[in-house]
Amino acid sequence: MKKSIALLICALGATTAHAAEPNGRALFAIHCAACHGTDGEGDGPVAAAMLITPPNLRTLAARAGTFPAETIAAYIDGRTQRAAHGSRSMPVWGPFLEAGEDESSQAAGRARMAALIEFIRQLQYH
Numbered sequence: 118m119k120k121s122i123a124l125l126i127c128a129l130g131a132t133t134a135h136a137a138e139p140n141g142r143a144l145f146a147i148h149c150a151a152c153h154g155t156d157g158e159g160d161g162p163v164a165a166a167m168l169i170t171p172p173n174l175r176t177l178a179a180r181a182g183t184f185p186a187e188t189i190a191a192y193i194d195g196r197t198q199r200a201a202h203g204s205r206s207m208p209v210w211g212p213f214l215e216a217g218e219d220e221s222s223q224a225a226g227r228a229r230m231a232a233l234i235e236f237i238r239q240l241q242y243h
């Protein structure tokens with residue numbers, strides 16, 4: 118119930134927002150492509166120098182059976198760590214993408230994360 122009210126407020130905010138919609142492709146290019154590659158295939162310029170190869174983000178849906186949007190969001194913002202594999206090599210993005218002091222900057226942060234996830238969804242091979 119609480120969640121649906123929050124979603125409703127979100128939706129209302131989105132229709133009345135003056136700021137431009139965040140662009141998932143641009144966010145990905147700026148923050149993620151260095152490692153994951155422009156199209157998410159794991160071939161960014163930094164990848165060669167890393168001990169752990171950045172995974173191909175285009176096979177997420179195929180590997181999970183369905184596109185794991187929530188799992189991905191939790192991994193990107195750092196709510197989940199790779200417990201089974203010990204430490205992680207990927208930076209935690211939550212503080213940057215989602216954090217905000219007030220309600221409107223938090224909403225903007227959620228919109229950035231949603232745009233990023235939607236871009237990754239569109240990258241899926243199927």
Ligand code: HEC
Binds near residue numbers: 172
């Ligand atoms: C410094 C290099 C680097 C950057 C920058 C980076 N990643 Fe990663 N990413 C990795 C590595 C390496 C992994 C493999 C797991 C680990 O070691 O953390 C990974 C794992 C992932 C996973 C889990 C994939 C799977 O197969 O389970 C997702 C989703 C992801 N990254 C998305 C992103 C997004 C979105 C951004 C930008 C906001 C980003 N990454 C920025 C290196 C990076």
